[in-house]
Amino acid sequence: MNSTYFIELFLGGLTRGSIYALIALGYTMVYGIIQLINFAHGEIYMIGAFTALIVSGALAFTGLDPVLIFLIAAVVAVVWSASYGITMEKIAYKPLRKAPRLSALISAIGMSMFLQNYVLLAQTSDFQPFPELIPDLAFLDPVSNIMNTTQFIILVTTAVVMILFTLLIRYTRIGKAMRATAQDKIMAQLVGINVNRVIMFTFLIGSSTAAIGGVLISSHVGQINFYIGFIAGIKAFVAAVLGGIGSIPGAVLGSFVLGLTESFGTGYISSDYEDVFAFAFLIIILIFRPSGLLGKPTKKKV
Amino acid sequence: MLKIEKLETYYGNIQALKGIDIEVSEGEIVTLIGANGAGKTTTLMSISGVVPPRSGKILLNGEDITGKAPDEIVPMGLIQVPEGRRIFPDLTVSENLDMGAFLRKDDAQIKRDVEYVFELFPILSERRNQRGGTLSGGEQQMLAISRALMAKPRILLLDEPSLGLAPIIVQQIFDIVKKINEEQKTTVFLVEQNANLALKTAHKGYVMETGRITMADTCENLLKNDEVQKAYLGM
Numbered sequence A: 001m002n003s004t005y006f007i008e009l010f011l012g013g014l015t016r017g018s019i020y021a022l023i024a025l026g027y028t029m030v031y032g033i034i035q036l037i038n039f040a041h042g043e044i045y046m047i048g049a050f051t052a053l054i055v056s057g058a059l060a061f062t063g064l065d066p067v068l069i070f071l072i073a074a075v076v077a078v079v080w081s082a083s084y085g086i087t088m089e090k091i092a093y094k095p096l097r098k099a100p101r102l103s104a105l106i107s108a109i110g111m112s113m114f115l116q117n118y119v120l121l122a123q124t125s126d127f128q129p130f131p132e133l134i135p136d137l138a139f140l141d142p143v144s145n146i147m148n149t150t151q152f153i154i155l156v157t158t159a160v161v162m163i164l165f166t167l168l169i170r171y172t173r174i175g176k177a178m179r180a181t182a183q184d185k186i187m188a189q190l191v192g193i194n195v196n197r198v199i200m201f202t203f204l205i206g207s208s209t210a211a212i213g214g215v216l217i218s219s220h221v222g223q224i225n226f227y228i229g230f231i232a233g234i235k236a237f238v239a240a241v242l243g244g245i246g247s248i249p250g251a252v253l254g255s256f257v258l259g260l261t262e263s264f265g266t267g268y269i270s271s272d273y274e275d276v277f278a279f280a281f282l283i284i285i286l287i288f289r290p291s292g293l294l295g296k297p298t299k300k301k302v
Numbered sequence B: 001m002l003k004i005e006k007l008e009t010y011y012g013n014i015q016a017l018k019g020i021d022i023e024v025s026e027g028e029i030v031t032l033i034g035a036n037g038a039g040k041t042t043t044l045m046s047i048s049g050v051v052p053p054r055s056g057k058i059l060l061n062g063e064d065i066t067g068k069a070p071d072e073i074v075p076m077g078l079i080q081v082p083e084g085r086r087i088f089p090d091l092t093v094s095e096n097l098d099m100g101a102f103l104r105k106d107d108a109q110i111k112r113d114v115e116y117v118f119e120l121f122p123i124l125s126e127r128r129n130q131r132g133g134t135l136s137g138g139e140q141q142m143l144a145i146s147r148a149l150m151a152k153p154r155i156l157l158l159d160e161p162s163l164g165l166a167p168i169i170v171q172q173i174f175d176i177v178k179k180i181n182e183e184q185k186t187t188v189f190l191v192e193q194n195a196n197l198a199l200k201t202a203h204k205g206y207v208m209e210t211g212r213i214t215m216a217d218t219c220e221n222l223l224k225n226d227e228v229q230k231a232y233l234g235m
Helices: A003-034 A041-062 A066-096 A101-123 A138-143 A149-171 A173-183 A185-190 A195-221 A228-243 A248-268 A271-288 B040-048 B070-076 B093-100 B107-120 B122-126 B137-149 B167-183 B195-201 B219-224 B226-232
Strands: B002-011 B014-024 B029-034 B055-060 B078-081 B155-159 B187-192 B204-209 B212-218
Touching: A003 A041, A003 A149, A003 A173, A003 A195, A003 A228, A003 A248, A041 A066, A041 A101, A041 A195, A041 A228, A066 A101, A066 A195, A101 A228, A149 A173, A149 A195, A149 A248, A173 A185, A173 A195, A173 B093, A185 A195, A185 B070, A195 A228, A228 A248, A228 A271, A248 A271, B002 B040, B014 B029, B014 B040, B014 B055, B014 B204, B014 B212, B029 B040, B029 B167, B029 B195, B040 B078, B040 B155, B040 B187, B070 B078, B078 B137, B093 B107, B093 B137, B107 B122, B107 B137, B107 B167, B122 B137, B137 B155, B137 B167, B167 B187, B167 B195, B187 B195, B195 B219, B195 B226, B204 B219, B212 B219, B219 B226
Parallel strands: B029 B187, B029 B204, B078 B155, B155 B187
Antiparallel strands: B002 B014, B002 B055, B204 B212
């Protein structure tokens, strides 16, 4: 066994896992608060990628520093995607808050199809090249055979986002309100929490991290189309279920487990079965731990 | 202080409250007794704004709060301790108390209030870093009342505080409720199935049956009333 190859696959797995984690956070948070699988969440990630593409394209002729262009594009993508997330909640889920859960789920699938086709119409189905804006970092030269610059940036950014996110949930007022709402919505109201605002904020944060993932992966892979959100969304959903849907640490753990499984599976067995590894692993885990790695067993009422 | 007029609340097409009138004056303990399914919890949830009524009026200190959201009602000093305690299971005892003070900004006073509830219930002080879900039923009820006190209630709504607790703990909790009423001048609206204890604690009582108020009197008279004795006191 070649150790360089192993490390390369390991880092590749962490990179994939990072992107899944950035998306899976949104799935698991929304599920934790309103028990809805937001199937349109992957589309938010895709819209984040396209927004960054359009903004960086528009800024390309200004002669600004490419890194600055990248940063501006990323910020605009985050803000724009967050507003999509909030709008989506307002028009597709909020009116169905008291309806059976299946209705909201179908509304989510409809939202996903709508957003995909809307981007398809606006941007065609062809893959669009995503500009290379980040210059190679010199200190990564000696290890360039196992990790490139964009991978490095993905790992660092994800780590920073995760730390900020943890601080937000643990220590801020809105973070506490989110935890309380996830644990007991009626009691949250009785202590004076505005649950609608908490739900809106949940979509805002989830959409923002997904958009960060979208921008990062686009600059790594170098091309995007309207369909990237679907497959990434499904994978991140798998990761969230794997880790225990509703659990935030679970979503992150599930994402890294999934990313590494895929990376080693494709590297050592065959890349033809990339998606098979993800789903086979999900099935195996759920047989032994039906509520996921860190999920709580569902309480039965007696 | 709290005045309810012709309140009607529905769940879908099912009418749970069929036009009820209740009045709670400042400084009083008023109790609402009745069997399971009479509409007692619905009454409290309607007052707190969680289940908005379809018609009727709820006045708090003369101000109409009908149809207001819970987060608008809480800062007015109307605080509910719901049935089943509803402790946040994954938050610690301290964090649960913090949630009670969610809308307050006076940090120094909040700290003093935490000390006050720890004096009322010393066991909570010992358990302050423990997760709420790990407490016993009695401790959870103490925490639920303490969390409500953290919101600085002017009127406290208590829903079945005796439910599922050992008699000695129930007595302890009712003693504290009386103490809060006397020392803090907090008005109390107490919903109970344990009619005997409720009528001995409160000043005034209402009896509820299938969505209607059937009797309203002082607790003294209700304790002597034949019907009440037969139906609720097992005599």
